[in-house]
Amino acid sequence: MNYYSTNRQVQPVDLPEAVIKGLPADKGLFMPETIRPLPNLFFERLPGMSFREIAGEVALAFFGEDIDAATLQHIVDETLNFETPVVRVKDNIYSLELFHGPTLAFKDVGARFMARLLAYFVRKQDGDNINVLVATSGDTGSAVANGFLGVAGIHVYVLYPKGKVSAIQECQFTTLRQNITALEIDGTFDDCQALVKAAFLDNDLNGRMKLTSANSINVARFLPQAFYYFNAYAQLLRRGAASEVVVCVPSGNFGNLTAGLIAREMGLPVKRFIAANNRNDVFLQYLQTGVYTPRPSVQTLANAMDVGDPSNFVRILDLYRHDHEAITRLISGFSCSDDLVRETVAACYRETGYLLDPHGACAYQALSESLQPSETGVFLETAHPAKFRETIESILHEPVEIPAKLQTFMQGTKETVELSNDFAGFKAFLFRQN
Numbered sequence: 001m002n003y004y005s006t007n008r009q010v011q012p013v014d015l016p017e018a019v020i021k022g023l024p025a026d027k028g029l030f031m032p033e034t035i036r037p038l039p040n041l042f043f044e045r046l047p048g049m050s051f052r053e054i055a056g057e058v059a060l061a062f063f064g065e066d067i068d069a070a071t072l073q074h075i076v077d078e079t080l081n082f083e084t085p086v087v088r089v090k091d092n093i094y095s096l097e098l099f100h101g102p103t104l105a106f107k108d109v110g111a112r113f114m115a116r117l118l119a120y121f122v123r124k125q126d127g128d129n130i131n132v133l134v135a136t137s138g139d140t141g142s143a144v145a146n147g148f149l150g151v152a153g154i155h156v157y158v159l160y161p162k163g164k165v166s167a168i169q170e171c172q173f174t175t176l177r178q179n180i181t182a183l184e185i186d187g188t189f190d191d192c193q194a195l196v197k198a199a200f201l202d203n204d205l206n207g208r209m210k211l212t213s214a215n216s217i218n219v220a221r222f223l224p225q226a227f228y229y230f231n232a233y234a235q236l237l238r239r240g241a242a243s244e245v246v247v248c249v250p251s252g253n254f255g256n257l258t259a260g261l262i263a264r265e266m267g268l269p270v271k272r273f274i275a276a277n278n279r280n281d282v283f284l285q286y287l288q289t290g291v292y293t294p295r296p297s298v299q300t301l302a303n304a305m306d307v308g309d310p311s312n313f314v315r316i317l318d319l320y321r322h323d324h325e326a327i328t329r330l331i332s333g334f335s336c337s338d339d340l341v342r343e344t345v346a347a348c349y350r351e352t353g354y355l356l357d358p359h360g361a362c363a364y365q366a367l368s369e370s371l372q373p374s375e376t377g378v379f380l381e382t383a384h385p386a387k388f389r390e391t392i393e394s395i396l397h398e399p400v401e402i403p404a405k406l407q408t409f410m411q412g413t414k415e416t417v418e419l420s421n422d423f424a425g426f427k428a429f430l431f432r433q434n
């Protein structure tokens with residue numbers, strides 16, 4: 001299947017090119033040319049299917065023209081070595097827990113899948129090693145590093161701002177070794193991003209080594225997120241609670257929500273979606289006014305959603321042909337202040353015993369305020385609360401239990417390469433490696 005650019009200024013490309021390139025040259029985003037609805041038989045069988053079986057069939061609908069079924073199922077099986085359970089929190093509100101992967105956040109699914117798909121295409125082409133450059137302010141680096149850990153033929157360089165990433169986040173990409181190199185940059189996150197961008201534009205470097213990004217806008221990272229929406233629905237069917245399903249997604253760059261919208265286009269019976277934001281709520285402003293005005297992000301407790309110009313917004317516009325009315329019919333918005341995050345975490349824990357993380361709290365609150373009695377609400381719990389330990393402990397005044405997976409990272413030995421924020425030094429370092 002081919003992938004077109006949302007800007008439509010370049011020719012569509014095939015899947016290997018879309019995955020290896022990541023971004024079209026016209027600065028749009030790649031979208032699949034067809035979104036194939038799944039047959040009725042699939043939905044009839046859904047309650048009896050495992051997560052891996054469900055994901056296998058959804059993956060075939062996306063990638064079946066480009067990869068044989070056995071290889072694709074193998075990639076799915078290696079990606080999904082954890083479950084995404086649906087847990088009832090209160091009344092008709094359920095949590096879809098996406099934090100049971102290696103870094104305890106939902107980005108694990110996309111990162112693990114992308115690593116394996118990229119390795120497959122690189123092997124099939126010329127077999128040259130490929131180098132992934134990723135700039136991170138925390139969470140993306142850990143998901144990508146762990147997703148790509150040990151995958152043959154790929155080396156990952158994680159660039160992060162020295163002293164500006166939490167200790168829990170830092171240990172998740174600085175203790176791994178093997179094919180993961182952590183670069184501690186004396187600068188800001190923006191400096192890290194500028195270094196990566198400059199590397200992609202540098203002719204010497206690109207002549208010497210194959211470079212790519214593992215950004216969340218890559219189709220191989222974003223489309224697989226559709227898997228767990230189907231899996232959530234299967235679990236609701238098994239519980240007899242699958243009528244009028246409303247899905248609420250804590251959103252930053254809107255990749256996760258877009259994957260849910262695509263799942264719906266494939267036939268998943270979702271009545272409506274809610275995009276839950278923190279104070280970075282340009283999407284809510286768009287819904288209310290029809291005008292999209294990006295603005296600089298502000299720092300909040302739900303910091304993985306501190307995005308002022310969501311990259312996947314253009315994909316949502318493209319899906320609904322820029323029809324504001326169609327978008328507002330299906331999606332509503334919500335803006336959650338830090339004070340409301342605190343109140344929500346405390347109240348939910350007090351009333352139900354369920355511990356929310358700050359991102360899930362935005363979504364839980366959005367559902368609580370708008371869900372009708374006839375509806376079934378599911379919010380995506382995108383990260384384990386222990387990842388935001390200080391915040392949660394300051395709200396609840398009691399210690400948060402750290403899962404074994406996180407403790408293992410915290411016991412590892414940090415190994416980084418320290419670099420300044422100047423490009424010449426970064427380039428010289430990459431040359432020495434290759």
Ligand SMILES: *Cc1c(COP(=O)(O)O)cnc(C)c1O
Binds near residue numbers: 253254257382
């Ligand atoms: C990345 C992230 C989000 C936002 O996801 P998008 O796909 O960028 O909208 C929400 N919550 C957590 C915990 C994240 O890490």
